[in-house]
Amino acid sequence: MKFGSFTFQPQKPMGFDFHVFRVKPETGLRLKPMQDMHSNIAVFADTHTGKEHPDWISQSPLGLAKFGNNNFNLYWSVICATQPEYREDQLKYIADVDRQSQGIWLNSQYFAEHGHCTCPRCQKLYKKSGLSWLEWRRKEVTDYIAQIRDVVKKDLVLSIQPDPVSSLERYGVNFDDFAKYADVFNVVMFSKNYATPWYWEMLARGFKKILKKPFYISLYVYGPGDAPQDVPTTQELLTVTARCARSGADGFLYLTDGEKEIVDFQKEAIEKRELREKLRTYGGKEVQEALDKIAEWEKIVK
Template structure:
């Protein structure tokens, strides 16, 4: 059976050319893009620059009070805290709105995690966890409960994972308990991004690591904007050896994407 080749795109005119097309309806900037019927909506859940700016009290913090915002050396976008009831309600509303407007029976959760290790340690997280020594287990319960709530309304849920397959890292760093989530998620998406893909040994290591860790299907997502077509093709072939599918993300040249799909269909 052939493997899946799809896209993540901001170009509506590209989407109909692929059997699987993820369309970013709510991004990390906090901008809403009306869903497109026939595509899978993708929602950035706890990454939101606009919400963090409007409600600084929602921003995740570490034990030293460092905030998970773009001005920090660690973060490319702002992370809001899932422990806040208002954040949880907003996230559920975004997901439900995306599913209803797209009329899709499938939805992808992006940034459905805590920001990184050490986050969040705000007063609300500490109170709800029952103390600092309970935070790791608490964070995992929070994320799994959110995904379970979403799954009650949407038949098929896909979820993005940070590209770190080392045992225990997703659980400890991001609150993503794979044992719990594997009962709730249909497939996982692992973005493994590079601007050149000049070498692929590191990509192979990561893809193989996820193949060994995950019991659910998973796709590797490759960054396609401005990447040389031949290098991107080689990287996709390596990823496809381990993954159940490959996604090309944010490429702006439809003819190149179609050639890449044909190339992978011949080898899959």
């Protein structure tokens, strides 16, 4: 069982086995990688590039993959997954970041959503392939991941949406294909409310059953611009950690803007001793390991 911090700032809070820095979030902003941190890169989600090249934004019968299109509820723009100049640029960028950090964590390394992409280039490539629509999208995604694997010399972690059933239809993602190239999976279970942990545990159990590589779960603590009333409570976070730990998850990441928000979460977590003792009754080895890691925060957080 491993714990990781997942931050928008290049900061390393104590009490974690590793640290992941969002060097290129979905805004498209590129920050300097840190030699002692892993680097998270949003591949095709890139609002900045979408503004510079609006014709590169992924297309569908329901409109563009951009903020404001409520058919997809996106908060950023997503570039077409076959855009050749962008793909080449990202390969070079990923290779460069890999050289400057502990390893690469990718997200948005697939098509934007169901129905994407129907730009003229994608339609031409699809027809030329002779494959079904779903198989063509799958091949495009997997072939690009293979190219990324060739340039990443350190660990490669592939983030996936919390959908163990229809990721192929939605994103062109086949988990067995990804397992050939990923060292670890990261199941992104971001939510501003974990009041019903049963749902998250159910998803975690689904991924435990089907993934052929170890997997971590990323939980949302406190993002940029958030207010305290808008984020999960510490009780919810501790409970969902325990519930998902007993599913067999190999570790957890906690997303915050920076170190301050992580430390605030740690302080509240160690104060909830009664809750943590109750959670110890929730399961066996994995639950105890997760709660032991949280208990260790008592030694470092004042």
